[in-house]
Amino acid sequence: MTDEPLGAGMEEPANRNGAFPRLDDDQLARLRAAGRVRAVEPGEVLFREGEAGYDFFAVESGAIAIVQGYGRENHVVAVHGPHRFLGEIGLLKGEAAYVTAVVRDAGEIVQVAPGRMKELFIAYEALSNLVLQAYLARRSILIELEVGEKLIGSRYSRDARRLRQFLDRNRRPYHWMDLEEDEDAEALLRALAIEPADTPVVIVRDQVLRNPSTAEVASALGVGARGAPPAMCDLVIVGGGPAGLAAALYGASEGLDTQAIDAVAFGGQAGTSMSIQNYLGFPTGIPGSELADRAAIQARRLGARLVVPAEAVGLARDDGHYAIQLAGGEVVNGRTVIVATGAQYRKLDVPELERYEGVGVYYAATQAEAQMCAGDPVMIVGGGNSAGQAAMFLSQHAVSCRLAIRGDDLGRSMSRYLIDEIERPQQIEVLTYAEVVGLKGDDTLEAAVIRDPRSGECRELEARAMFVFIGASPHTDWLRGQVAMDDHCFLRTGRDVPDEDLAAYGLERPLFLETSRPGVFAVGDVHSGSVKRVASAVGEGSMAVRLVHERLAVR
Numbered sequence: 276m277t278d279e280p281l282g283a284g285m286e287e288p289a290n291r292n293g294a295f296p297r298l299d300d301d302q303l304a305r306l307r308a309a310g311r312v313r314a315v316e317p318g319e320v321l322f323r324e325g326e327a328g329y330d331f332f333a334v335e336s337g338a339i340a341i342v343q344g345y346g347r348e349n350h351v352v353a354v355h356g357p358h359r360f361l362g363e364i365g366l367l368k369g370e371a372a373y374v375t376a377v378v379r380d381a382g383e384i385v386q387v388a389p390g391r392m393k394e395l396f397i398a399y400e401a402l403s404n405l406v407l408q409a410y411l412a413r414r415s416i417l418i419e420l421e422v423g424e425k426l427i428g429s430r431y432s433r434d435a436r437r438l439r440q441f442l443d444r445n446r447r448p449y450h451w452m453d454l455e456e457d458e459d460a461e462a463l464l465r466a467l468a469i470e471p472a473d474t475p476v477v478i479v480r481d482q483v484l485r486n487p488s489t490a491e492v493a494s495a496l497g498v499g500a501r502g503a504p505p506a507m508c509d510l511v512i513v514g515g516g517p518a519g520l521a522a523a524l525y526g527a528s529e530g531l532d533t534q535a536i537d538a539v540a541f542g543g544q545a546g547t548s549m550s551i552q553n554y555l556g557f558p559t560g561i562p563g564s565e566l567a568d569r570a571a572i573q574a575r576r577l578g579a580r581l582v583v584p585a586e587a588v589g590l591a592r593d594d595g596h597y598a599i600q601l602a603g604g605e606v607v608n609g610r611t612v613i614v615a616t617g618a619q620y621r622k623l624d625v626p627e628l629e630r631y632e633g634v635g636v637y638y639a640a641t642q643a644e645a646q647m648c649a650g651d652p653v654m655i656v657g658g659g660n661s662a663g664q665a666a667m668f669l670s671q672h673a674v675s676c677r678l679a680i681r682g683d684d685l686g687r688s689m690s691r692y693l694i695d696e697i698e699r700p701q702q703i704e705v706l707t708y709a710e711v712v713g714l715k716g717d718d719t720l721e722a723a724v725i726r727d728p729r730s731g732e733c734r735e736l737e738a739r740a741m742f743v744f745i746g747a748s749p750h751t752d753w754l755r756g757q758v759a760m761d762d763h764c765f766l767r768t769g770r771d772v773p774d775e776d777l778a779a780y781g782l783e784r785p786l787f788l789e790t791s792r793p794g795v796f797a798v799g800d801v802h803s804g805s806v807k808r809v810a811s812a813v814g815e816g817s818m819a820v821r822l823v824h825e826r827l828a829v830r
């Protein structure tokens with residue numbers, strides 16, 4: 276044992292992507308006025324791993340070490356000196372800290388309570404922009420460094436995939452240990468006396484969770500902290516993609532008691548997009564995850580309660596209001612409801628598809644899938660923008676990348692900017708008149724059988740991963756029999772609600788975006804005839820709130 280303080284001799288990290296800026300004198304003066312200045316001594320802990328709602332700290336003098344596994348592995352992630360500040364995006368999202376801040380060199384710090392910090396952010400935009408940008412960039416760095424909880428499992432396990440999806444979509448930094456190829460994973464399991472059959476295992480600080488439910492992991496991590504909902508909300512929003520987040524933000528900011536729930540993570544499909552290029556105001560594009568984080572923070576700041584994981588499994592009319600049943604057995608009551616549960620991509624009609632789902636066939640192309648197929652030949656199926664974006668992204672990781680479309684013209688359904696990129700030499704091979712009719716491989720996907728619909732000829736092409744983007748089907752199973760739907764189970768709204776459905780419920784003509792149930796609105800990808808764009812989802816989310824006011828006023 277040595278008496279050297281943690282992080283001794285370590286340099287401060289560079290200010291990469293604005294992650295570690297220094298506060299100027301004016302900013303520090305305002306922080307001092309909002310909080311208190313105090314002396315600190317080496318070894319003092321400012322906030323601890325697992326602590327929620329910790330204070331904001333800025334360093335006047337001295338140095339602070341940021342430590343992962345404090346008291347255990349004592350891994351120093353960074354050291355911050357004068358005029359830098361501590362924390363990361365979880366502080367603004369109300370999540371628990373997953374690192375510990377320990378004083379390395381004696382000095383003075385400015386400490387500001389969360390409530391005072393919120394007021395300061397509202398009053399002083401330059402400071403809030405600086406902190407938000409830094410916090411978003413820090414989260415990306417921490418994800419890269421895999422700081423945080425450990426997840427041990429097999430890449431072929433569906434439960435491991437479920438947990439990875441939850442952690443990825445919530446942008447949690449974590450260390451994935453693949454039993455198939457990481458010797459340390461097995462050694463760690465042996466040390467913990469855990470059989471591989473009990474995996475996946477999540478290790479959060481000193482807690483070991485064996486094949487936990489998503490809700491158990493969320494609670495151990497302090498993600499999406501719920502608290503009991505009030506007996507009755509003015510507005511319950513089901514689904515937290517762009518449409519649901521916009522509705523939450525406008526609902527709360529217009530004085531409605533608003534609760535939004537999501538089965539997995541706020542951000543929805545948009546949150547899984549590597550870069551959204553066509554959203555107004557972001558000329559160089561914005562990562563979907565950043566858009567989601569910014570929107571969720573904004574909605575919370577304006578008073579919305581955002582709860583994950585909370586999957587709606589039923590809707591019932593109950594004495595003038597709606598009761599939404601959740602998978603965990605709880606019920607959330609609302610005078611009005613906005614359904615924003617989006618859609619998911621359609622599946623291929625090929626034998627044994629399920630055998631390969633999650634172990635070779637995927638419906639999203641995020642960092643997790645990219646890692647999994649690094650160096651492998653991949654195939655993307657579909658001719659829309661999502662397929663195009665996935666092809667662009669995956670071609671940077673895979674050894675070869677093919678895009679299979681049924682016709683001969685990408686221009687029918689893909690934006691020009693994507694086609695130009697895809698057609699650049701050596702990027703991506705476009706297979707025209709290509710229908711996937713079979714999948715091959717023992718345990719995992721090895722090849723796809725492609726048929727030319729003109730000649731009926733089939734050929735086998737190597738593919739270790741296949742990404743399917745061939746249209747969407749809506750998340751509306753939980754509403755069956757409750758609201759009018761079209762033939763593909765998208766929700767009918769406004770003038771599209773057929774008269775017979777209105778007669779069945781004895782209703783007047785619904786408002787724009789209102790379903791066949793008065794006070795239940797549908798926005799974004801889930802409603803029939805939607806545009807399937809981030810911008811339209813956001814627009815509808817905000818419009819629906821105005822209509823909610825109208826419904827509440829006539830009651």
Ligand SMILES: Cc1cc2nc3c(=O)[nH]c(=O)nc-3n(C[C@H](O)[C@H](O)[C@H](O)COP(=O)(O)OP(=O)(O)OC[C@H]3O[C@@H](n4cnc5c(N)ncnc54)[C@H](O)[C@@H]3O)c2cc1C
Binds near residue numbers: 543546585639812
């Ligand atoms: C990879 C990819 C790239 C894309 N790129 C672009 C782009 O560049 N530009 C663009 O304009 N559009 C893009 N899109 C499309 C865009 O993301 C969608 O149109 C948009 O996200 C739709 O928003 P939404 O809020 O209606 O639904 P979604 O984003 O689908 O969100 C629905 C949410 O509801 C939740 N949910 C579902 N069922 C339940 C339930 N029962 N209970 C609780 N929660 C539930 C889901 O977990 C999800 O978070 C892209 C889509 C993908 C997949």
